[in-house]
Amino acid sequence: MSHGKPPRPIGYARVSTEEQSTRRQVDELRAAGVAELVEERASGADRSRPVLARLLRALGPGDTLVVTKLDRLARSLEHLLEVVRGLEARGAFLRVLGDPIDTATPQGRFMLQMLGAVAEFERALIRDRVRSGLARAAREGRRGGHPGLRARDPEAVARLRQARDARHRARLLDGAEAWLPLLVRLRAEGCGWEEAAAGVNRHLSGQGSWSPERLRRAARSLARAGLAPAALLEPRPAPRPPAPPDPDEAVRAVAALLGQTPGMTLRALGAALERLRLRPRRGGAGWAPSSVARLVARARAAGLA
Structure with a gap:
């Protein structure tokens, strides 16, 4: 799905098990003019649905995610609002065929705002109930939380860690x-x-x-x-240290050059050594004639030239 394409509606059909069929949802989406759609078999309570995750990342400005019913997309109001915020960040919209929700219209946006207000009200009620329950438990001398975790039971701690690691891996795999x-x-x-x-x-x-x-x-x-x-x-292998320079390499090179062109001058020999990327042992940008002369002398003493 390329963001260079014109804005288009893209359908999402989901069923919970392999035994169920998405045909009814697909037919409704097609009837609503949705030509491009994806299908997924996954529980609605599972937020790490790979097909839906890829679809949400692929939507671009002006695109519309279309579902037949809200429960095909999300099983909680919190998850629904999270999806809608992600769509808004991409400049995309949500349309639900079975509900008066189309975020491309003022009415649809108003409906989502109402749902958001309901969600916040529900969260406030839950917080109040939790606080009230903790206060009552404290008055009665009871402590909240998992008994095994409070007692630092190794099995309970291990189960909690395994569950947390499994959720983390599911997010990574998405x-x-x-x-x-x-x-x-x-x-x-x-x-x-x-x-x-x-x-x-x-x-x-x-x-x-x-x-x-x-x-x-x-x-x-x-x-x-x-x-x-x-x-x-696995750790990276340590880089191998560079091989020490061969002190006789330049001598052999000079001998070979003189063998090809016996009358080469010292300056011409030095320039040829630089083209061969051979540098003087003591460093420096180039070969001095005196250094080349010593190489020539060594080559002749060794019988190479």
Whole structure:
């Protein structure tokens, strides 16, 4: 989906299981004039839906995401509003065929504002209920929270950590196809984490903000779960030290040059050595005639010229 195309409606159809069919939703979307659509089989409660995530990233200014009902897109008001904010940031719109919601119209935007107000009211009620419950528990001498975590039970702590790690990996995998193959190649070529992060961010064209440390942690999490090659975490091989210069290389080169052109002057020999990228042992920009003369003398003493 290219943002260079004219604005267009794009449909999203979702069912929860492989046994269910999206045909009814597809037919309704087609009847509403939606020619381009994607389908997904995933639970509505799962926010890390890869097809929906890719679609939301691909929408551009003027595009409209079309669904048959709100519950096909989100199962909570909070998630719905999060999706709408993401669409607004991209200049895109949301249209729901079964509800009076079309954010391209004033009426549809007003409906979403009303939903946002309801969501905030619900959050306020929940906060009040939580505070009231904690206060009542404190008066009765009870403590809130998970008993196992309060007691630092190792199994409870491990389960909590595993659940947190699983959520983190799910977020990483959402969109990993855009950066993980490149990271694998850069690391195989010997790039460090700083260079790899810069390469990944360039590849994502401003849509990525990976720091070297965050990228390393992400690679470690995926590799430990077997979702990325373990070689990602291998340290770069230390660079080999440059080979020491061969002191006789210039002597052999002078002998070869004199063998081809016996009458070469010292200045011509020096210029030829520079073209061969041979430098004087003591450094310097070029060969002095006296240094070339010493090479000639050594070549003749060795019987090379």
